[in-house]
Amino acid sequence: MSVSFFVGLDLGGTEVKVGLCNQRGEVVWSDRRPSQAHLGQKAILEALAAAVDEALLEASAHPGEVAAIGLGTPGVVDPVSGIIRFPVANLGGWHGTDIVGFLRDRFDVPAVVENDANSAAWGEYCTGAGIGARTLLLATVGTGIGGGAVIDGELLRGPSGGAMELGHIILERSGRSCNCGLVGCVEAYAGGWGMAAEWGRRRDLDESPGVSQLVQAGIAGDALANQILDEGAHALGAGMMSALHLLNPDVVVIGGGIIDARPRQLELIESELRSRVLPKASADLKVVRAQHGNRAGWIGAAMCAEKYVRGGSEG
Numbered sequence: 186m187s188v189s190f191f192v193g194l195d196l197g198g199t200e201v202k203v204g205l206c207n208q209r210g211e212v213v214w215s216d217r218r219p220s221q222a223h224l225g226q227k228a229i230l231e232a233l234a235a236a237v238d239e240a241l242l243e244a245s246a247h248p249g250e251v252a253a254i255g256l257g258t259p260g261v262v263d264p265v266s267g268i269i270r271f272p273v274a275n276l277g278g279w280h281g282t283d284i285v286g287f288l289r290d291r292f293d294v295p296a297v298v299e300n301d302a303n304s305a306a307w308g309e310y311c312t313g314a315g316i317g318a319r320t321l322l323l324a325t326v327g328t329g330i331g332g333g334a335v336i337d338g339e340l341l342r343g344p345s346g347g348a349m350e351l352g353h354i355i356l357e358r359s360g361r362s363c364n365c366g367l368v369g370c371v372e373a374y375a376g377g378w379g380m381a382a383e384w385g386r387r388r389d390l391d392e393s394p395g396v397s398q399l400v401q402a403g404i405a406g407d408a409l410a411n412q413i414l415d416e417g418a419h420a421l422g423a424g425m426m427s428a429l430h431l432l433n434p435d436v437v438v439i440g441g442g443i444i445d446a447r448p449r450q451l452e453l454i455e456s457e458l459r460s461r462v463l464p465k466a467s468a469d470l471k472v473v474r475a476q477h478g479n480r481a482g483w484i485g486a487a488m489c490a491e492k493y494v495r496g497g498s499e500g
């Protein structure tokens with residue numbers, strides 16, 4: 186059997202991560218480049234195309250062919266058409282973008298697009314910490330809180346692609362304001378932006394500090410920063426308990442930039458959710474750290490492309 190390669194792309198507000206996997210999900214090559222997101226839709230598309238060009242050039246040095254391209258993007262992706270429906274604020278003009286059509290026309294290979302947390306969940310399920318899971322729940326803790334689920338070998342998307350918004354589970358009915366417009370969401374307590382904003386409020390700062398400032402201050406021993414990070418972990422554990430009672434996963438995978446930087450975050454999330462979850466949802470529960478780290482998005486997108494080519498998805 187000839188070797189097939191899959192290009193994976195992970196689009197973020199500041200950079201595009203790109204890489205190449207074979208059909209077993211083994212990483213052949215990876216790189217990153219600016220996403221040009223502040224310049225709008227056309228610039229983002231060109232940044233993605235340049236990343237694919239680079240991947241195709243790399244692939245040409247190996248025997249085999251690139252079989253498909255997968256992209257993980259923030260926002261809600263229509264599961265049938267692949268059109269971006271509800272993008273996030275830092276990706277200007279991304280709403281309504283037919284990224285699948287763009288990639289297919291430009292490169293003449295099949296292309297698929299998936300929400301980035303879904304991509305990460307799929308990547309961990311196929312080749313990472315969730316291999317063998319029957320029901321996998323993934324949470325990512327970065328600037329925001331991402332969520333994804335794989336149930337009996339299929340991503341849970343919902344008919345309009347809006348399923349598994351873990352960060353917007355309501356923790357406090359009249360709580361902190363969330364970026365999504367609701368109040369009391371888990372993300373406002375446990376997401377990087379929410380914790381950084383709280384750190385600024387408690388220090389009476391006029392402007393909210395950055396997420397990495399908060400995490401670095403915590404690592405350096407700042408008591409208030411650590412208190413807020415700990416509170417965030419407990420909040421996410423409490424919020425995830427609701428997801429455990431809905432889905433009864435056997436594997437919970439937790440990853441993201443804050444988890445990678447601060448292992449205590451994962452310990453506290455796990456102890457919080459284990460202390461609350463009902464026995465009927467905890468009997469076979471494993472809680473594990475995501476294996477793919479900051480490569481989860483593009484590896485997962487490449488594996489979504491692999492699934493598409495195998496015929497297991499409508500894309």
Ligand SMILES: [Zn+2]
Pocket residue numbers: 352353363364365366367370372
């Ligand atoms: Zn929200």
